[in-house]
Amino acid sequence: MSAPLLEVTDLRKSYGAIRAVAGVSFEVRPGEIFGVIGPNGSGKTTMFNSVLGQIAPDAGAIRLKGADITGLSPLALNRRGVGRTFQTLQVFGRMSVRDNLLVAAQEHRGSMFSRMFAAPDSGLGARADALIDLFRIGHVADKPAGSLSYGQQKLVDIAMAFMSEPDLVLLDEPCAGVNPSLVGEIAALLRELNRSRGGSFVVIEHNMDFVMGLCHRVMVMVEGEVLAIGTPDAIRADRRVLDAYLGN
């Protein structure tokens, strides 16, 4: 078995007496789509934000490709090849769709000083166009992202996370507020990105069909702890998961 891409060991985070994350451990393998599910308040987002440097964990270790990344800033993590999306839409509203994609990768090219004299597209035009084609947003590529429909903005938001060709992308509820036909489209896109680029993803999602149909393995969190980790079939059949979260 190949070495894990991401290893999270005994991660803990409390807010006063509330243990939001209580000793969570898991690993994500190269090329794997890893799902995280659990009821509201189970600590998924706190775990996610601790991994992504948005909040500092109280204890535990996070390793990326064997290197300790615990407590690194979101900026440093991005430079090390970690992309992310947020629960809510986070596009740059007054910039065009194409510029949203360009800015999502330009900081990986050269030094800050050299970027002052770089071409407006930083030499990333072809890569942006490829993602625009893949996400089928070519007809709105020159429009301000803020003027698009919610679903279109969601696609832009997800495409931005892949623009710098990261090793690992963490997606926080990519289907939130999205209509059923677009849910299928997002799943197909992620499957294609996983297949063609060997990308590894961690996906938090409440849409069970989406998670079970897309992910190779799924982790269930309840009250800040890991209840189970396994294949979608194993998770569906796990009595503890059925009792605590999925129901019958």
Add this chain to the structure above:
Amino acid sequence: MRTPLALAAGLAAAAALVALPHFLGRSGVYLLSYWVVFVVATMGLNLTVGYAGQKSLGHAAFFGIGAYTVAILMKAGLSFWLGLPLAALLCFASGIVVGFPALRVQAIYLAFATLGFNTAAWLFMRNEEWLTGGTFGIKDIARPSLFGVSFDGHRAYYYLCLAVAAILAALLYGLLRSPWGKAFTALRDNPIRAESLGVDVRGYTLLAFAIGAAYAGVAGALFAPLLEFIDPAPFSVGASIMMYLMVVVGGPGYFFGPMLGAAVGVVLPEWLRFAQDWYLFVFGAAVVLLMIWLPDGLLSIPGRLRARREARAASAARAAAAARLDGGGR
């Protein structure tokens, strides 16, 4: 179609700016030069406020630092052409220092931090008489010459100001088209997302302040020889608020916003002098009304009209589709 039109409009405006002094008297040319100086200052503030989204109420302090740098150096016998880049450099460095609070606080708190800086700088200009002349100021600041060409005359000095403004506008345009421009806009629209995409929020915040301050420094360096006298009065917090107003009225984040905003801030009060004691009231009321109807500034008008036109077209299309469906149902 839009590019040739824009090019033609730009060329016509440039020709008008070159020709205009020949149709104006001394005071008219002075006012025009005054406007150009404020265009340079507010181009910098537009970068800090309009593009990078930082709140700054201390821009007049940089304007003053630029003006005093040139005035003091020229009084010490140094050339204006040495003073000008030194003023820009000193303001760039000051801008980095003033930008540090922006890494900790945002919005109104940042505005107050920069306002505090402006007050401190103004008090320094007023109280340190040995250096700045205090309230008596520095007088007889000579206008420069270059390679035997004197800029002493009011028209010649206007053209010098215009040339400097054109060069700085071209530089800013290039900067905004470069990846830096996108990074500044990302910083304004959503700093958390920007950082998650690898944008060095700290670095770009400091740069936005520093470059904006350098523009104010150059404007100040042009301002001192324009008036041939400086005292602390034009560099107070009130002046910073006025510059902020110019950016907001013109349209923050619009390249030509400062040109329009500075015209409103500099020229409109002169036109309103016929109102005598009421002119400040009329000016203030005009600004209040403008902010109510056009919070994104005058240059947002074309975009608003376009959005309204598109909304009307979309409504008409929906109505037509509904009518077709109704017709089909029967």
